[in-house]
Amino acid sequence: xxxxxxxxxxxxxxxxxxxxxxxxxxxxxxxxxxxxxxxxxxxxxxxxxxxxxxxxxxxxxxxxxxxxxxxxxxxxxxxxxxxxxxxxxxxxxxxxxxxxxxxxxxxxxxxxxxxxxxxxxxxxxxxxxxxxxxxxxxxxxxxxxxxxxxxxxxxxxxxxxxxxxxxxxxxxxxxxxxxxxxxxxxxxxxxxxxxxxxxxxxxxxxxxxxxxxxxxxxxxxxxxxxxxxxxxxxxxxxxxxxxxxxxxxxxxxxxxxxxxx
DNA sequence: CGTGGCTCCTGGCGGC
DNA sequence: TGCCGCCAGGAGCCAC
Numbered sequence: 001x002x003x004x005x006x007x008x009x010x011x012x013x014x015x016x017x018x019x020x021x022x023x024x025x026x027x028x029x030x031x032x033x034x035x036x037x038x039x040x041x042x043x044x045x046x047x048x049x050x051x052x053x054x055x056x057x058x059x060x061x062x063x064x065x066x067x068x069x070x071x072x073x074x075x076x077x078x079x080x081x082x083x084x085x086x087x088x089x090x091x092x093x094x095x096x097x098x099x100x101x102x103x104x105x106x107x108x109x110x111x112x113x114x115x116x117x118x119x120x121x122x123x124x125x126x127x128x129x130x131x132x133x134x135x136x137x138x139x140x141x142x143x144x145x146x147x148x149x150x151x152x153x154x155x156x157x158x159x160x161x162x163x164x165x166x167x168x169x170x171x172x173x174x175x176x177x178x179x180x181x182x183x184x185x186x187x188x189x190x191x192x193x194x195x196x197x198x199x200x201x202x203x204x205x206x207x208x209x210x211x212x213x214x215x216x217x218x219x220x221x222x223x224x225x226x227x228x229x230x231x232x233x234x235x236x237x238x239x240x241x242x243x244x245x246x247x248x249x250x251x252x253x254x255x256x257x258x259x260x261x
Numbered sequence: 262c263g264t265g266g267c268t269c270c271t272g273g274c275g276g277c
Numbered sequence: 278t279g280c281c282g283c284c285a286g287g288a289g290c291c292a293c
Contacts, residue, residue: 152262
């Protein structure tokens with residue numbers, strides 16, 4: 001589920017609830033979510049330490065102790081949940097941190113597509129995963145340099161975390177929709193000015209989504225995202241939306257103003 | 262290199 | 278009612 005805007009809100013949430021708290025204990029309920037780290041290593045990185053800092057890159061959330069960083073990826077259904085009452089433990093808790101103040105932080109992930117890793121530093125992690133620059137932090141120059149040599153279709157290019165990190169299926173659809181571009185447009189035929197428009201609208205959309213709490217239904221009028229459903233009409237011209245599959249991913253397009261090139 | 266297909270996993274929904 | 282296939286806001290891997 002979570003794309004960049006949701007993960008940014010997760011970061012703020014963890015920052016506000018868990019920062020500076022001392023971790024008493026770490027429990028892993030499902031080892032399948034561990035990415036290249038053992039439970040013992042995760043414990044060693046966290047237990048007895050205080051959470052010092054949070055950071056986000058693309059769809060990854062990082063939390064630091066004095067020793068290491070824990071990197072969290074939420075897959076399609078993950079979220080962090082902070083709570084006090086042990087009986088309120090989320091149903092799909094895969095990792096549970098207890099703090100000295102007797103509160104808890106759960107890594108809740110119904111479909112287990114999320115994961116947790118440990119790294120000495122955020123930059124090292126980004127390099128190891130070969131992630132592109134964060135979609136909200138990338139400069140126009142960087143963006144241009146990364147997209148110019150690409151081939152293939154626009155939507156998969158926007159979703160490629162190695163090119164720019166943070167955009168998923170929903171916001172990729174939103175970006176191409178707002179510019180009246182078809183998701184299957186070839187990247188290599190885009191004019192310089194169009195690339196610039198994509199860069200600008202990408203930042204606008206992601207920031208707007210964060211400001212609206214990453215709630216799809218809270219997005220402004222004229223946004224596609226609240227209408228990505230079978231049988232809905234284009235919020236800008238009323239034409240029935242088309243449901244197509246682009247590179248295996250479900251996509252909604254307005255056949256009137258997103259013409260296939 | 263780009264793309265399509267498969268995989269991981271769970272659960273909700275529509276159809277029969 | 279029960280079962281089945283399909284689908285979901287992610288992403289890595291492999292074959293062509």
